[in-house]
Amino acid sequence: MARLKLGVLISGRGSNLQALIDAAADPAYPATIALVLSNKADAAGLQRAASAGIPTAVVDHRAHPGDKRAFEEAMDAELRRAGVELVCLAGxxxxxxxxxxxxxxxxLINIHPSLLPSFKGLDTHARALAAGVRLHGCTVHVVRPAMDEGPIVVQAAVPVLPGDDEHTLAERVLAAEHRIYPLAVRLFADGRARVEGERVVIDGAAADAGSALVNPAR
Structure with a gap:
C-alpha cells in the first residue's frame, strides 16, 4: 500500500516536524514526508529536513508584498509538484x-498548544496559567478559514502543576504535541479518520488512544 505523501509547512525550528520525521523513518509508518516548505530561508527546520534527505522548498512571503494570493499560489504549486496529499502546519x-x-x-491539519476551543491564538500557556485552569494541553485539528477553528482530530491533556510557569508548562505540552501529531497523521493515512461536515469521525479510536484523547468512534 502506498504511503500518504505529506507536505509540512514551517517557519522556525521545526520540533513538531522532527516528530513527524522520526515517525516516518519507520518503514511501517503509513505516511512519508514528500516536502518541507518554509516561508523563511533561515528556518532551522529546513536543515532538519535536509539532514533526513527530505526535499525542501522556500516560498518567501516577502517576495510577494501586498499579494497574499500570489504567495499562496506559489506554495500551492510547490506542494502539488511534490505530489502532496495531506498538508501539516508545524509552526x-x-x-x-x-x-x-x-x-x-x-x-490541511494544524497542531495548536491548547485544548481547543479554549485559548485560540498566541501566548496560550501564559493565558492558561492566568485563567487558573487545572488542565491544559494541545490539539490537532482540520483547518478552517477562522483562526484555530476546525474539526478536532486528537487532543492530549496536560495537568497544570503547582509552581508551574510558562516555560515548564510549555515543555510538557510540547512533549504531548510530539506524541499526538504523528498519531493524527497515522489515523488519516490508515483511512481511519474522515471528516464529516464539521466533525472528524475515527474508526476504532479507543484501541490505540494511549494518553491522547481521541474523538470517539461511532
Missing part, C-alpha cells in the same frame, strides 16, 4: 487565506 507563522484553506479543504 507555520502565517495566517492562511480562505482561498488556500478551501483549496486544501479537509486535507
Amino acid at each position: 507555520f507563522m502565517r495566517l492562511l487565506s480562505d482561498w488556500f484553506v478551501e483549496r486544501w479543504r479537509d486535507r
Whole structure:
C-alpha cells in the first residue's frame, strides 16, 4: 500500500516536524514526508529536513508584498509538484487565506498548544496559567478559514502543576504535541479518520488512544 505523501509547512525550528520525521523513518509508518516548505530561508527546520534527505522548498512571503494570493499560489504549486496529499502546519507563522484553506479543504491539519476551543491564538500557556485552569494541553485539528477553528482530530491533556510557569508548562505540552501529531497523521493515512461536515469521525479510536484523547468512534 502506498504511503500518504505529506507536505509540512514551517517557519522556525521545526520540533513538531522532527516528530513527524522520526515517525516516518519507520518503514511501517503509513505516511512519508514528500516536502518541507518554509516561508523563511533561515528556518532551522529546513536543515532538519535536509539532514533526513527530505526535499525542501522556500516560498518567501516577502517576495510577494501586498499579494497574499500570489504567495499562496506559489506554495500551492510547490506542494502539488511534490505530489502532496495531506498538508501539516508545524509552526507555520502565517495566517492562511480562505482561498488556500478551501483549496486544501479537509486535507490541511494544524497542531495548536491548547485544548481547543479554549485559548485560540498566541501566548496560550501564559493565558492558561492566568485563567487558573487545572488542565491544559494541545490539539490537532482540520483547518478552517477562522483562526484555530476546525474539526478536532486528537487532543492530549496536560495537568497544570503547582509552581508551574510558562516555560515548564510549555515543555510538557510540547512533549504531548510530539506524541499526538504523528498519531493524527497515522489515523488519516490508515483511512481511519474522515471528516464529516464539521466533525472528524475515527474508526476504532479507543484501541490505540494511549494518553491522547481521541474523538470517539461511532
